[in-house]
Amino acid sequence: MFEIRVICTPDDADRVGTALAAAFATSPARQYPTRDGKRIRLYFTADHRSIGTNPTHTESE
Template sequence: MFEIRVICPPDDADRIGAALTAAFNTGPARQYPTRDGKRTRLYFTADHRDSSTTPTHTESE
């Protein structure tokens, strides 16, 4: 298990959360404003997905 921290514009928080949830098993995001109040800090507790449920990416020839 590990933690992911993302600093982003507030309008991107939902899109980033959805992308991380699709890539990893995540808990709910914890959101806090940055010190300057212009961006959002997102914290996710995450774990790698089981390889049996994650599609294998192969390089095209």
Template sequence: MFEIRVICDPDDADRISTALTAAFHTGPARQDPTRDRKRTRLYFTATHRTSGTTHTESE
């Protein structure tokens, strides 16, 4: 088990959550604003998927 932290624009949070859920087994994301309140921090608890290979947009 490991934790993933992503800092992103609030408008991108849903897209990022969907992509990480497709790539890993994740729990629900915890969300907090950044100190400047302009971006969002997403925290996911995750484990590796054991079957199949998932490709992400960056591959």
């Protein structure tokens, strides 16, 4: 298990969360504003998906 931190604009938060959830088994994002107040920090607890639950994984990887 590991943690992913992403800094992005609030408008991109849903797209980032969707993309990470497609690649990893993730928890719901914890959101905090950046110091400048213009962006947000997203924290996800994540884990690798097994071969059976990762539709983009191929045996050759």
